[in-house]
Amino acid sequence: MTIFIDLAGSWIVRASMITVMLGLSVKMNDALYKTTQQVNANAALASNADVIYTDMNMAGYNSSSPFFATALSTDVQFYGDLNNGGIPETIRYYTSFNASTGLYKLYRTVNNENQGNPLLLGDNFKSVIFQYYDYRGILTTDRFSVMSIRIKLVAQIPGATEGFTTVTNDFTVYPANLY
Secondary structure, eight states: OHHHHHHHHHHHHHHHHHHHHHHHHHHHHHHHHHHHHHHHHHHHHHHHHHHHHHHHHTTTTTOOSOOEEEEOSSEEEEEEOTTOSSSOEEEEEEEEEETTTTEEEEEEEETTSGGGOOEEEEEEEEEEEEEEEOTTSOEEOOTTSOOEEEEEEEEEOTTOOSSOOEEEEEEEEOOTTOO
């Protein structure tokens, strides 16, 4: 009879150890999934920021004033010679809001690329904000006095339900060709 009790006890201990190990495994996989989603969202946002930074840094290159055609909080259009061909291109970044999801899509157009069709840079943005500053570093709405541009991108992490649900990239561009 004691052997039966010993066997039953060891079976219960083993079953509880397996249950704990499976529970830990599930929690670790969930944590890995969330971390992977956050890293992927950060990488996608960094790619978007790099494209915007590179384009904005060329604002005014081989162009005459005014360098900015539009300088709004969610829409910017400027002139710069991206391909160093001597003729400035018209570059535009703008957003469109999807009312059903409550998120924005960010588009990029260049007048001589993709037959003028917009390129979707990214979606799932909580906000995309362009802010413009004059030579004193004061916020301005005058497109003729823009000397630097602050861009703030906030994207939602797909699949995130708790914890970190957004990633942010906030940077300022000081185009060398603006005077």
